[in-house]
Each structure stands twice: as structure tokens, then as C-alpha cells.
Amino acid sequence: MRADAVGGWPRLAAVWCSAYGAANVWWLANPGSPFAPPEEVFSPGRWMAVALAFSAAVACSLIAAGAGQRRPAPARWTLVGVAWVAGAGLILYSYMLAISVATLLFGEVDDWGSLLARAAGATAGALTLVCAVAEQRRVRRACPHCARVHGRSPERRTDPAPWWARLAAYVAIAGCSVRVAALILDSVTAHRPPFALGTPFAVFVVLLILAGTLLPLALVHRFGRIWPRWVVPLAGRDVPRWLVLGPAWFVGAGLAGYFGVAGMAAWLLGEGNLAQAPVWRVSMEMFGYTAWGLGLLVAAVSYYGLTRPACPLPNSPYRVPMPLA
Structure with a gap:
């Protein structure tokens, strides 16, 4: 199509x-x-x-x-x-x-x-x-066959992610780190473990941490687009783009919406149980989650472009010469 x-x-x-x-x-x-x-x-x-x-x-x-x-x-x-x-x-x-x-x-x-x-x-x-x-x-007069603006869009999965995508990915990791640090500090203050191993909440936290570390890295590094060598049965093959894009957009939109919009509004209005919580904890949670979500969304935009199927017409009239560096 x-x-x-x-x-x-x-x-x-x-x-x-x-x-x-x-x-x-x-x-x-x-x-x-x-x-x-x-x-x-x-x-x-x-x-x-x-x-x-x-x-x-x-x-x-x-x-x-x-x-x-x-x-x-x-x-x-x-x-x-x-x-x-x-x-x-x-x-x-x-x-x-x-x-x-x-x-x-x-x-x-x-x-x-x-x-x-x-x-x-x-x-x-x-x-x-x-x-x-x-x-x-x-x-934008993008190529009707592959949706790229030839000469300005990446042409292959092996092309490097742009600097702004890498920055966004590491902002997401920093946001995840801040949120996890808040969880640990809060647990230490309350003299209790962050979560009980084996519980559904523990599984949820592990999945969430993976979404804040492995997922943003996969969005901007080659292993998220081409299976690496150590994945023996699939090494060298393309990673299904929606295996990475789906979680990135879902988690990114969920975090940015829930914490960046609703959470920030509740905090500023002094509603819910946020008014009684320590300022350091609430700020680490709100800003950590928001940066995490926005970082995922921005990095996912780059990944979406990098993983487009190759243009079926190498001599497409929509191709323009690459600008000189």
C-alpha cells in the first residue's frame, strides 16, 4: 500500500x-x-x-x-x-x-x-x-511510496538516531532513576522494603523499570532495530517495529498524561493525598514520571522514522540530492 x-x-x-x-x-x-x-x-x-x-x-x-x-x-x-x-x-x-x-x-x-x-x-x-x-x-511532499522526505529522512534501520532522540532517551532513563530513587528513599524513611518479592506489585515494578531503562535504549540504539548477535535464532534480522513502538507510545502517553497533566494539576491545586506528602517525594515522583513519559514519546518519533520499510522505488522522482555536509 x-x-x-x-x-x-x-x-x-x-x-x-x-x-x-x-x-x-x-x-x-x-x-x-x-x-x-x-x-x-x-x-x-x-x-x-x-x-x-x-x-x-x-x-x-x-x-x-x-x-x-x-x-x-x-x-x-x-x-x-x-x-x-x-x-x-x-x-x-x-x-x-x-x-x-x-x-x-x-x-x-x-x-x-x-x-x-x-x-x-x-x-x-x-x-x-x-x-x-x-x-x-x-x-511536506513526502515520497508516496515510503513516506520519507528523501534527503532529510533516514533511509535505513542502520542509520544512527539523531542527537535529539538520544537526548530524549537518556532523559527518560534519568526520569525513571529519579522515580525509583524516590521509592527507595521513601521506603528507607518508613523502615520497610520497597516492595515484597513475588507480589503482583513487585512484577509491575520490574516491568516498569524495564520500560524506563531497556525500552528507551532500544529506541535509539541499533539493538532495538536489528537483533544483536547474542539473540542467536534472530541475530541480524529486523526487530518488529511495533514490539518496541507499541510499549513506548503506550507507556509514554500514559505517564505524560497521568502524571504530567493530572498529577501536576492535583499537586498545584493541593488536592488528593499529595498535599500531605513531603515536597521532595512528590516533586521527584511528578517530575520523574513526566520526564520519563515525554522522553519515551520523543525518542519513539525517531524510532518510527528509522524503522520505516525501505523505499520500493530506488529511483523515485521524490528523491533529492543529499545536502553537502
């Missing part, structure tokens, strides 16, 4: 976002309904979901209609910007999805309505971002 082919994605996104927005309108009008999930805490309110959903629906509808291709570049970039803001906003509004999925894995889900509503909101945001990326590629 051609990289610039939009197909039915914008139409699907427009319908999905409209349905999600309509559901939130109904929940606003019927707050006491047993089918209405509770509003997300520390968010501006359900009206925000309505505004974001219908903005995304309009942007995706215009992309589906091909309106952007018949308008000047500034208008098309505006359409791309609206789609990016609305899509990212819907994902951030559904920041509790990561927590809901974590509780689902441990069999402790107590509100399926909220889980499904958050999943619907995050899906609406993801579909909108897919449309934004597709339209952005056309505005």
Missing part, C-alpha cells in the same frame, strides 16, 4: 470521534444516568472531551473530503495542526486508560464503563493522529 494512501481512515476517524463526542454530550445532559461513567478527576470537565472530539471530527472530515489538497499550504498546515492538537488532547484526556489497563491485568477492574470510555477516547485520538500524519506527509 502506498504510504500516502488515506483510504477510509479519515472517514472512520470522523465517525468514531463524532460518536464519542455525542456520547459525552449525552452524559453531560444526563449526569445521573447509570450508564454515564464518572468524569475524569483533575480535568477541565466533560465539555473538554466534547470540544476535542468534534474538532477532531471536523478536521478528519475535511481530510477525508480532500479539502486540504485544494487549499493553499497555510490552510493545509492549519488543518494538520488542528488534527494534531485534537488527537493529542483526546489521548491526554483519556490519561487514566493506562491505569485501567494495569488494573485489568491484575484482575482488579471495578468500573468497566470508565475503562471502555477511556479506551474509546484514546482510540479517537489515535485515529485523528493517523489522519494528521497522513495529511502532513502530503503537505
